[in-house]
Amino acid sequence: MGLWPTDHSPVGLHFTQTEFSEYVRQRSDCCIDEELERCFFLWTSGHIGAITALYGILQTANILAQPRSSKFSLAEFEAAAPSLEKFVHELGGACELKKGLPPQSLITDVGRPSFAAFFRRLLRHGSLFCTERRILDVQYDDLDQWVFLDDPIHGDTCLTAIRQGWVFTSACGNFPNTVIISLSTPLLQCWFSYHLIPxxxxxxxxxxxxxxxxxxxxxxxxxxxxxxxxxxxxxxxxxxxxxxxxxxxxxxxxxxxxxxxxxxxxxxxxxxxxxxxxxxxxxxxxxxxxxxxxxxxxxxxxxxxxxxxxxxxxxxxxxxxxxxxxxxxxxxxxxxxxxxxxxxxxxxxxxxxxxxxxxxxxxxxxxxxx
Incomplete structure (x- = not known):
């Protein structure tokens, strides 16, 4: 089993928009309105673990204890996690999402600086290009956006992130033997940006x-x-x-x-x-x-x-x-x-x-x- 993707198929364990809407309809224990449903899908890109984590934030909020006849709104969800700090804390504590995240100690500057640097680059550019080695006669637009696997530090860090499932890879049509590395959901971007604060x-x-x-x-x-x-x-x-x-x-x-x-x-x-x-x-x-x-x-x-x-x-x-x-x-x-x-x-x-x-x-x- 290689590291290089064989096609452009979406990463597994992600709902399509239609599948997500069906899932929402079946969640009779915690009904959400159309605006909140739309936000949940945009934030998670349909990632099942991330969706479950967001529902968990609602379920642990005091508003669930209140009798209601209407669906939960975006404003009520924000009331459950009013600040980015609380939102990220609740998100990272969800077991459905936690298993797909690196240990916080690994991405600190005093832990493994190479991992902190790698994920900061990934956030800064939105995606990175990963290939076996740098070719001397190829002109690269922005070297900071490239990871070469023959680099003993950055290459090993990138491979570890791929193997652990912390990043998502997709084929790059513009360059041979190259994959695009990204984070699979906006929620993960939010989580990483908070934990990479200097x-x-x-x-x-x-x-x-x-x-x-x-x-x-x-x-x-x-x-x-x-x-x-x-x-x-x-x-x-x-x-x-x-x-x-x-x-x-x-x-x-x-x-x-x-x-x-x-x-x-x-x-x-x-x-x-x-x-x-x-x-x-x-x-x-x-x-x-x-x-x-x-x-x-x-x-x-x-x-x-x-x-x-x-x-x-x-x-x-x-x-x-x-x-x-x-x-x-x-x-x-x-x-x-x-x-x-x-x-x-x-x-x-x-x-x-x-x-x-x-x-x-x-x-x-x-x-x-x-």
Missing amino acids: CELEASFESPLDLVCQVTALFRPSLLRDPPVRFGTPLESRYLTEFYRAASALTDGAIVLSPDFGTNPDRESQGRIDFLLAHKKWGIELTRDGNRLDGGRDPRFQNYGQRLEEGDMTQYIFVDYRVTQPVQSHPDVPHLYHVVFDDMFEDHVILKGSDLSVICHGSHGSFPKV
Whole structure:
């Protein structure tokens, strides 16, 4: 039995959308509404163990003890695990998912640094390419995204992750004898990002806005203009991907991912923040071209206010990335800033959402301080 996949078949023990919907209908002990069903499937990619773990979070919540005639909603699920920290803790404790995760001691910088470095690279890029050896006459776009099995350190680490089932491999059609390595569900991305937080935050930021300014300056214009075919993602998803890649590099992996990361780029509603700067408990939500700017009518801002009161977050920022100038201010949307790119994504201006005043100008590779 080799390590290389023989076709593009999905990994086992995953429900299709139809199978998952049937499973939900059969769970008469814990009925969920359509929005929560949709989120569960997006977060888990149909992974049976992950689905069971999410149901377990609902079943252990106090809301189950209350008599009810309606189905559980996304808001009620969030009430059961209101913070990313609690969500990840509940998730990692689920026996259905725990057996597919590496020991936490293995992915610390003081445990096995090679494993921590490997999974940080995997999160930063979203996927890695793995092949037997580097070929000298082949030009690789980004060497950091490649793992060569003849490397005595990184190669052995990668093979261990594959053999233990901690990562998912799929065939790569663009390169011979190469597989694409990824994490099988967004929930696993969330879990790994939380457990790979460094002990200290070496980078210095004066505010969430300062963080956004520095991260945006590290965006790669070429990937926003002409993303690789393998991304196949709308622009909002590319903003999210670039933000995490740049923020992760800037903070040495101190950014925790939401389970929503990479699931639904055209989402109309958002259950959680997209990112959390763990050491400062700063929440960051991204949108594109003014999407979801409903102001005080949006219940998620009330949820953010509750998390601030409870200490799950200390501050948050809502960032609207766009290529068109906004014409309407949003004084009712707290902590909103617009980042307006030029057509080539080389230069940008940051505007305050409440009155459209200019905060600063920036360009690729520069770091404006605010």
